Amino acid sequence: MTLPYAEVIGDPISHSKSPLIHKFWLDRLGISGDYRRAHVKAEDLAAYIESRRGDADWRGCNVTIPHKIAVMDHVADPGGVRASIGAMNTIARAEDGTLFGTNTDAGGFFAPIAGLDLEGRPVAVVGAGGAARAVLFALSKAKIGPVTVLNRSPLKAMGLLAAFGLKGSAKPLDAPLPEAALLVNASALGMTGQPPLDLDLSPLPDDAVVYDIVYSPLETALLKAAAAQGLETVDGLEMLIGQAAIAFSLFFGAAPPEGCEDELKALLTQ
């Protein structure tokens, strides 16, 4: 008997937490299926996609560094992801067997803050890389006020504001924060092995939310400083689990089980 399965592909891939998340949900739902890591080098991407295209048990894959852009040349793009976010992190199979790509990072990022009232309120985002693109795309769909993007290279930040039709400004990393209702760190700063993100949070109002998408470490210095100031915080595992949840439904046709988020988070931080 064959089993439906999905994979996560990248180079390197051994660090990926995706198998843990998807296998936890498969087990909880009692779905007979599997989720594997596949070490795919850049030069082997086309052959990998071709080999899986004909394998009906293969339901799709998550895509990580360095394939998020190159994979767009191999699959259909019904949602116009190439022209919007410009990178795919998930490949799935349509009912007619066609492989299509999408990006679940934007939805995964927005899920934990969907209940916030951000209408017309200023937002600050640190970073202008791949993750920041997904974050700014998601924010461009909400009715937020002006967006300040702080980045080592402000020119890159300016390009992203224009690409997503957002009003606001691009600033260097040492610029003071605006009175933002939401501050998002979408840069690599604060991640294990990277320099810290050192911001003065005092301009933020008391009801501001500070969201760090970095998940290693889980409690970054930014989140610690925000909590010490009495601000609400959202950690990077929320987005990681959120993007995986959308992909899981595409692969296995079922939503992840409810009520076991804390158990999953504990498993991911062991």
Ligand code: NAP
């Ligand atoms: P990326 O495309 O390489 O972008 C990195 C960003 O960090 C850029 O804005 C870059 O500035 C900035 N940066 C890197 N090193 C810096 C330094 N030494 N000084 C100042 N700025 C620096 O990476 P990414 O894919 O966007 O990922 C960014 C972070 O998000 C990573 O920590 C990643 O793990 C995390 N992430 C989390 C999730 C989740 O589900 N929680 C999903 C995706 C990514 P320049 O533009 O000036 O180069």
